[in-house]
Amino acid sequence: MIRNPRDLQRYTAGERANHWIVGICFILLALSGLAFFHPAFFPLTMLFGGGTWTRILHPYIGVVMAVFFLLMVVRFAALNLIESRDIEWLRNVNKMVDGNDHDMPEQGKYNGGQKVLFWGLVLGMVLLLASGVLMWRAWLNLPVDVVRIASVVHAAAAVWMIGLIILHVYAAIWTRGTIRAMMYGTVTRAWAKQHHRGWYRKMTGDNN
Numbered sequence: 001m002i003r004n005p006r007d008l009q010r011y012t013a014g015e016r017a018n019h020w021i022v023g024i025c026f027i028l029l030a031l032s033g034l035a036f037f038h039p040a041f042f043p044l045t046m047l048f049g050g051g052t053w054t055r056i057l058h059p060y061i062g063v064v065m066a067v068f069f070l071l072m073v074v075r076f077a078a079l080n081l082i083e084s085r086d087i088e089w090l091r092n093v094n095k096m097v098d099g100n101d102h103d104m105p106e107q108g109k110y111n112g113g114q115k116v117l118f119w120g121l122v123l124g125m126v127l128l129l130a131s132g133v134l135m136w137r138a139w140l141n142l143p144v145d146v147v148r149i150a151s152v153v154h155a156a157a158a159v160w161m162i163g164l165i166i167l168h169v170y171a172a173i174w175t176r177g178t179i180r181a182m183m184y185g186t187v188t189r190a191w192a193k194q195h196h197r198g199w200y201r202k203m204t205g206d207n208n
């Protein structure tokens with residue numbers, strides 16, 4: 001199925017590796033971050049070699065995620081610019097969720113929902129990184145109030161990001177045939193025609 005020569009290439013190996021490095025870092029950060037957030041989650045520190053190691057590793061993993069996320073932004077930002085057809089798509093999203101996607105406007109490589117999510121992730125990452133650096137302050141010697149405000153922003157941004165990623169993963173599973181795009185790089189023509197017809201036409205030259 002995956003090796004069908006008629007399938008369309010959606011992601012290169014480099015793009016997939018980039019995405020999964022961010023994904024793995026995100027899971028590790030969520031697990032270690034939750035361990036700091038509430039004592040009920042403290043046992044999660046065992047996954048990282050105890051409390052001290054969790055505290056040491058979390059910010060470094062955060063830096064790795066930020067660097068690779070920035071690379072993703074460079075790769076994907078231009079494809080996520082919001083156009084008028086995306087606004088139209090977002091206006092009709094309820095109908096699509098109810099199972100009627102017949103009169104949704106044609107979409108390019110990404111639909112309006114994916115684009116809004118993309119910029120939501122960018123916002124969350126900027127807030128997480130900025131507040132995280134302020135908290136990781138040993139050499140900065142900042143006033144304690146700055147660190148306190150940064151902690152609140154960091155927690156709020158983390159909740160925002162976890163919510164968005166739950167949505168992202170749910171949408172990827174809900175739209176059958178999508179996960180393989182990020183696993184193997186390809187999608188079927190039927191998938192592309194149904195969900196991203198503009199991209200399908202561009203890739204195949206088929207104007208039907």
Ligand code: HEM
Pocket residue numbers: 010019022023024026069072076080110114115118121165168169172178179180181182
């Ligand atoms: C850990 C579980 C994750 C799964 C199962 C997953 C799955 C996927 C899939 C299947 C796609 C392809 C969608 C398509 O081509 O239409 C995708 C794209 C993408 N993912 Fe993920 N992902 C995960 C985590 C993340 C994380 C943590 C981030 C960033 C914080 C992220 C950011 C993106 C971005 C930016 C795209 C490209 C879509 C766009 O530019 O709008 N993903 N993901």
